[in-house]
Amino acid sequence: EAGVTQFPSHSVIEKGQTVTLRCDPISGHDNLYWYRRVMGKEIKFLLHFVKESKQDESGMPNNRFLAERTGGTYSTLKVQPAELEDSGVYFCASSQVGLVYEQYFGPGTRLTVT
């Protein structure tokens, strides 16, 4: 069974540009989460999808971040326009819906904004 995959693994962009990160969850996992770790800080929750619906986006830092999950499969996270403080590692995780709620994480996308 394939794990959570993320693309790209690394992205370097200039301040003001746009970047789109992609996450493919484990097949059959309806829950999809985005987290990020900015330099020196803890891993923080961004938002949670159940299928194609946003269940909780309380962790999204501002309106420069837009997440979508059309069709309830893969998800994208767009940052537009990117700022220096957006640099960090963006993780995606997925889990099944049910009593066992273990989340499985992807390898992350390292975003560098210069």
Added chain:
Amino acid sequence: GIQVEQSPPDLILQEGANSTLRCNFSDSVNNLQWFHQNPWGQLINLFYIPSGTKQNGRLSATTVATERYSLLYISSSQTTDSGVYFCAGRVNAGNMLTFGGGTRLMVKP
């Protein structure tokens, strides 16, 4: 939200030594996970352990939910155990995991 504190923040071991990492929670959690972040930055699931004790090879974990803490034991450490260990918990009312600051482990040969 809950606060998650991990200790120690840094740990240096000689290969073959044993260690205990601790995770304290400010509130009750119904999902507790331990992860190992390897040198490539990947978060590897170690344990899903909301309560009780589990073992997997040289690693074991114990969560005492009523006292709001979890322990990760590493026995006979190897250099490949190096990296950052994170614990993360989920409270009843939410779906997100709240992470601790991690314990950075270095195992020397």
